[in-house]
Amino acid sequence: MTATPRYAHPEAIVDTRWLADNLGAPSLRVFDCTTYLHYETGTGRPYRVESGRGDYDKAHIPGSAFLDLQGELSDRASPLNFTMPALDDLAARFAAKGIGTGTRVVLYARKNPQWATRVWWMLRAIGFDDAAILDGGFDKWSAEGRPTETTETRYPAATLAARPRPGLFVGKEEVRAAIGDAASCTINALAPDLHSGANPRYGRPGRIPGSVNVPALSLVDTASMTFRPPEAVAAAFAAVGAEPSKRILVYCGGGIAATLDAFLLHQLGYPDVAVYDASMSEWAKDESLPIERD
Structure with missing residues (x-):
């Protein structure tokens, strides 16, 4: 009999109830990772990138900070959008946002979880393993009537050394x-x-x-x-x-x-x-x- 498939790393997916129960924990770092792509024709480019910062400013999960994938976490010298920076450089950028040794990170997005999974995969590539995706993201959180706020959160800088995983x-x-x-x-x-x-x-x-x-x-x-x-x-x-x-x-x-x-x-x-x-x-x-x- 074939075993029923299961998710092998359940700690890397958290639900809205778990997050609501753990908001405010000293080591928790929660980030809105939203980016929007506006598909255009006749421009010579596949899409226009828009940071989700505007929607974050209007309402976000209490205590969450914002990560601008294109503006803060991509190689600015690359002609392509969203290119991975050098891993040591990326680790320093994450550390400046408060991600580091002893922190538990939860990532969420709006409209599409791919923005959160991108940041999760980047963290895994530099050897940081204590990150999770909020299942359902802001959409589910909001649909459940959970609280939001407009005040920006900025976490204190942390210490994070890259432990690269080649091949990701x-x-x-x-x-x-x-x-x-x-x-x-x-x-x-x-x-x-x-x-x-x-x-x-x-x-x-x-x-x-x-x-x-x-x-x-x-x-x-x-x-x-x-x-x-x-x-x-x-x-x-x-x-x-x-x-x-x-x-x-x-x-x-x-x-x-x-x-x-x-x-x-x-x-x-x-x-x-x-x-x-x-x-x-x-x-x-x-x-x-x-x-x-x-």
């Missing part, structure tokens, strides 16, 4: 090398129209050859913004041939939605999962890289 983020060469490799499975976390090539948002329409499609939002109950049950998530990955024995590479448009897939693969116990950081923002524009479409 990869570049185009590793992704290219995985094409046709039976020991690897490359997953596209974008919507089906982007995977098929019907939508040319990122430049050349299509997908990385041989990749399979598990859209990030298909793994979320869009009514509550909570993660789907582990058996449903496990079935979605199994259906495309993503086996735990394989090296799993996940991509999307800019390394954000991919982290939602990657987070849940990690929760299911997959031991070897990586995110292609630049994703289709790089791949679709590089004519030397192969692409396929339906």
Whole structure:
């Protein structure tokens, strides 16, 4: 009899009741990670990035601070959005926001948990393991009528030394090398129209050859913004041939939605999962890289 799938790291997902009961704990650090993407045509760019700071200022979970992914936690020298900084630099940026030794971190977002999972995956890449995603994010918190505030929170700076985990983020060469490799499975976390090539948002329409499609939002109950049950998530990955024995590479448009897939693969116990950081923002524009479409 096959065991019922379960989430292997339940400490990395907290619910709204847990957070409500623990707000104010001295070591707790809660962050709103919201970013918005505004899709535009005729501009030569796939989307316009808007920080969620405006909505944070209007209402947020009491005691939570704000993390600006593009403005504070990305490589400002990169021509692409949301590029990972050097790991020591990233650790220093997190420490300045109050994340460090002895802190327990809870991350949430609005409208889409992918912004929280991106920050979680970045923290994991630098070796910080005491972080969790608020299941349902601000949407569920607000729908339950829980309290909010408008006062900004700033935590005191902390001490955080990077303990890098190599291989959690990869570049185009590793992704290219995985094409046709039976020991690897490359997953596209974008919507089906982007995977098929019907939508040319990122430049050349299509997908990385041989990749399979598990859209990030298909793994979320869009009514509550909570993660789907582990058996449903496990079935979605199994259906495309993503086996735990394989090296799993996940991509999307800019390394954000991919982290939602990657987070849940990690929760299911997959031991070897990586995110292609630049994703289709790089791949679709590089004519030397192969692409396929339906």
